[in-house]
Structure formats: C-alpha cells, structure tokens
Amino acid sequence: MKPTSTAITGTTDPSKAAGGAREEKETDTPGGVSRRRLLRTAGAAGAGGLALGAAGGAVAAAAGGDPAPTALASVGATAVAFHGPHQPGITTPLQAHGHLAAFDLAPGAGRKEAAGLMRRWSALATELMAGEPAGTGDTGVALDAGPSSLTLTFGFGHGFFDRTGLTDRRPGGLDPLPLFSADRLDPRRSNGDLWVQIGADDGLVAFHALRAVQRAAGDAARVRWQMTGFNRSPGATARPMTTRNLMGQVDGTNNPRPSDPDFTRRIFVPPAASPGAPDAWLAGGSYAVVRRIRMLLDDWEGLDPREQERVIGRRRADGAPLTGGTETTPLDLHRLGPDGLPVIPANAHARISAPEQNSGAAMLRRPFSYHDGIGPDGTPDAGLLFVCWQADPLRGFVPVQRKLDRGDALSPFVRHEASGLFAVPGGAGRGEYVGQRLLES
Numbered sequence: 385m386k387p388t389s390t391a392i393t394g395t396t397d398p399s400k401a402a403g404g405a406r407e408e409k410e411t412d413t414p415g416g417v418s419r420r421r422l423l424r425t426a427g428a429a430g431a432g433g434l435a436l437g438a439a440g441g442a443v444a445a446a447a448g449g450d451p452a453p454t455a456l457a458s459v460g461a462t463a464v465a466f467h468g469p470h471q472p473g474i475t476t477p478l479q480a481h482g483h484l485a486a487f488d489l490a491p492g493a494g495r496k497e498a499a500g501l502m503r504r505w506s507a508l509a510t511e512l513m514a515g516e517p518a519g520t521g522d523t524g525v526a527l528d529a530g531p532s533s534l535t536l537t538f539g540f541g542h543g544f545f546d547r548t549g550l551t552d553r554r555p556g557g558l559d560p561l562p563l564f565s566a567d568r569l570d571p572r573r574s575n576g577d578l579w580v581q582i583g584a585d586d587g588l589v590a591f592h593a594l595r596a597v598q599r600a601a602g603d604a605a606r607v608r609w610q611m612t613g614f615n616r617s618p619g620a621t622a623r624p625m626t627t628r629n630l631m632g633q634v635d636g637t638n639n640p641r642p643s644d645p646d647f648t649r650r651i652f653v654p655p656a657a658s659p660g661a662p663d664a665w666l667a668g669g670s671y672a673v674v675r676r677i678r679m680l681l682d683d684w685e686g687l688d689p690r691e692q693e694r695v696i697g698r699r700r701a702d703g704a705p706l707t708g709g710t711e712t713t714p715l716d717l718h719r720l721g722p723d724g725l726p727v728i729p730a731n732a733h734a735r736i737s738a739p740e741q742n743s744g745a746a747m748l749r750r751p752f753s754y755h756d757g758i759g760p761d762g763t764p765d766a767g768l769l770f771v772c773w774q775a776d777p778l779r780g781f782v783p784v785q786r787k788l789d790r791g792d793a794l795s796p797f798v799r800h801e802a803s804g805l806f807a808v809p810g811g812a813g814r815g816e817y818v819g820q821r822l823l824e825s
C-alpha cells in the first residue's frame with residue numbers, strides 16, 4: 385500500500401524539510417516509487433505547509449493507474465539524526481514501538497569482531513534512521529514507510545570488556561547493581577555483552593530494524609534476550625501529553641528536561657579529568673539501567689481508585705499532585721491533611737523517588753510498556769520495560785531504587801523480573817562508529 389497522509393508537519397531533519405538536499409542514492413520500491421522520493425515529497429510538502437487528503441491515493445487507484453506518490457504523514461516522515469554528540473534514543477521523544485535486545489559476543493569473538501560489529505551496526509543505523517533500506521539484502525518489511533522517528537542506541541555491558549581484552553577500560557559505573565530485596569531476577573533475561581534499544585513510531589519499521597540488527601550481528605554475537613514494548617501513538621490524543629502506563633497513571637511528568645540547567649551533568653558522562661582515564665572514551669555517553677517490571681494488574685485494579693492515587697501521590701485523571709494544581713505543579717511534600725497526616729503519604733511512590741528526598745539523585749526515565757500474553761491462570765504478563773538514563777548509576781537509579789525497595793507503596797503491585805546495566809558511548813561523528821574511541825584506542 386502506498387502511503388497517503390492527511391497533514392504534513394515536516395521533519396526534525398532540516399535537510400529533509402528543505403526538500404531533499406541530501407545526496408544519497410535512491411532505491412526503488414516494488415511499486416516503482418523511490419523511498420527517497422517519498423521522503424522528499426514529504427519534506428517539500430512540510431516546508432510548504434501543504435495538507436493532503438487521505439483520499440488522494442484511492443482516487444488515483446480508482447482511475448486505474450499506479451497511484452501517484454503522496455506525501456507521508458508527519459509520523460512517517462520524521463527522521464532523527466544518528467550522528468551527534470550523544471546517541472539518539474535518549475532525549476528523543478518516546479516512540480510508540482520499542483524493542484530492547486541484548487547480545488553476547490560469540491565464542492571466539494574478541495575486540496576485532498566487536499569493532500567490526502559496531503561498524504556494521506552504526507552503518508545500518510545511519511541507513512535505517514534516514515529511511516533507507518538496510519544495504520543490499522534488505523528484507524523489505526519497511527519499504528513503504530519513512531523513517532518514522534526510528535532510533536537505534538547501542539551499549540556495552542560488564543562482560544563486554546573482559547571478552548574484548550579491555551577490562552582496564554571498564555568504567556566504574558558498570559559495577560554490578562546491588563541485589564534489592566524484592567528482586568526476582570531471571571539471569572537469562574538480564575545483562576548481556578551488548579545492548580540495543582530500538583524505538584520507532586511504526587511497528588513494522590521497528591521490527592525491520594530489530595531483524596536487521598540481528599542479521600548484521602552475523603557470527604560475531606548472539607541474541608541473549610529480547611523484549612518488545614509500546615507507548616501511545618503520536619496523534620492518538622487531542623494534544624501531545626505525557627504517556628500513561630498500564631496501571632493507568634500519567635508516567636514521566638517529573639522527568640529532568642533538556643532545558644534544565646543541570647540536565648547534561650545529570651544525564652551524560654562528563655569529559656574525563658585526564659585523557660588517559662579508563663573511562664575517557666565514555667565522555668558524552670550515559671548509563672542505561674533496564675528493568676523488566678511486571679505489574680500485578682489484578683491486585684492493582686482491585687484497589688479503590690482513591691487508594692491507587694495515594695500509592696503514587698498523584699491523581700489518576702491528570703497526574704496532578706494530591707496537593708493540588710495541574711500535572712506540572714510541584715508536589716507539596718509538607719502539606720498536612722485535616723487528620724494531621726501528609727496529604728502525599730509518607731510511602732507514596734512520587735514522594736520516595738523525588739530528587740529532594742534522595743540528595744538530588746535524578747534519572748531520565750524513558751520506558752516502554754509491555755504485554756507478553758496472558759498466563760494459564762488468566763494473569764497478564766504485562767508491565768513496564770523501565771529504562772532510565774544517568775551520568776552515574778550510583779547517583780541515579782541505585783539510591784532511588786534502594787529507597788523504593790525499603791518502603792514504596794507501589795512495591796506490592798510490581799515485581800522486578802529482569803535487569804541490565806549498560807554503558808552507552810557518546811554519539812558517533814560522521815565517518816565514525818559507536819564505540820570507536822574505546823575499540824580503537
């Protein structure tokens with residue numbers, strides 16, 4: 385099916401918005417329409433503010449001809465840049481579809497094979513994120529679609545450094561996370577030598593990228609685990625909103641914002657004190673903590689909605705604090721109710737996890753919901769693929785989770801089932817691959 389669109393809002397890539405100033409080769413779809421041309425059409429329409437009717441393609445088809453290519457909807461046309469100071473997929477707005485995958489280097493594979501793999505994956509990410517096919521052997525799954533905000537993000541786990549003979553370059557932030565008392569972790573679905581996060585606003589584009597990543601791994605690495613998640617689709621709500629999780633809560637309100645003065649310091653690894661420091665290669669990178677957190681939805685949904693709100697400390701309808709205001713009003717942690725007790729309970733999740741309760745510890749939460757079917761007892765295997773980003777896990781996830789583990793009102797309704805910690809290198813410059821500064825040092 386050819387893409388049609390109802391409105392075009394342009395892309396995040398100025399070269400596309402300008403109507404295809406880029407030089408890459410064009411590739412033909414089976415219908416004879418170049419994907420490159422489709423993207424250019426979208427960009428040109430976006431630049432001119434043109435709105436196209438969804439019926440356009442249907443009219444052409446009814447006339448018996450091959451329908452003229454029409455511009456992609458803005459959802460499909462939006463492209464995220466792969467090259468830059470930081471990898472994509474960290475500050476990129478949440479996408480509707482996500483895949484997380486961990487790989488282990490294959491027996492016998494070492495630094496040379498790891499470097500080759502990162503070179504291949506970086507080239508692949510550059511193509512796919514621009515809406516290009518994955519080289520000559522493309523599977524065709526995404527042929528009709530634009531980049532759809534696709535991002536690919538790559539990280540290294542603890543074992544990667546031993547396997548590649550780079551143990552002395554392993555950053556301290558990769559020391560294993562402590563085991564928390566409520567953890568019920570499955571080691572087969574935890575950690576891994578390499579980690580890939582894929583996000584896109586189209587399910588086929590996301591799957592296509594996952595499959596291409598797996599194929600490009602070749603003999604160098606094997607999938608250790610893979611998880612699939614989702615978020616709200618762009619355009620599903622009347623106005624852009626913070627997404628909801630599967631408990632129905634507005635989730636992500638009090639995230640650090642790129643406009644915050646301390647955002648970069650909190651989320652990205654600073655330049656090393658000396659160029660020879662073991663983790664100098666990680667400057668501009670970040671650490672991702674990944675947790676598969678199952679929600680015990682039957683228990684949660686059995687709770688009175690007012691009790692649900694006290695568990696979090698925010699209203700379910702709009703995410704506003706129980707102390708009043710709107711979603712973005714700060715929590716008033718000191719306000720007492722007529723009973724003399726805090727309006728936001730002492731064990732409310734938002735209170736316990738707030739930076740002011742944790743010596744300023746903060747992280748950028750960027751999760752996907754997941755649903756992996758319904759068990760024989762009727763229980764949904766559903767919850768949150770919790771992904772959070774920070775410059776140092778010991779000043780982000782760890783102290784907050786330690787505190788949540790001791791007395792979070794949400795704990796009886798969730799179960800941490802898998803965990804991963806990955807060092808995510810800074811972004812690649814043009815002609816560079818992700819991790820090159822480590823692997824070729």
Ligand SMILES: C=CC1=C(C)c2cc3[nH]c(cc4nc(cc5[nH]c(cc1n2)c(C)c5CCC(=O)O)C(CCC(=O)O)=C4C)c(C)c3C=C
Pocket residue numbers: 629631633634635636637638639675677678679696698703715733734735737738739746747767768770781784785788798
């Ligand atoms: C260790 C870190 C955290 C885990 C694990 C975690 C799990 C988790 N959270 C929710 C739902 C909500 N969390 C909210 C806020 C919030 N959560 C964390 C940290 C972890 N959450 C932080 C740092 C914050 C921000 C606190 C603040 O500054 O106010 C909220 C409120 C809305 C918001 O700010 O996003 C909700 C809702 C679930 C369901 C969950 C595990 C499944």
Ligand SMILES: [Fe+2]
Pocket residue numbers: 733737
């Ligand atoms: Fe939370």
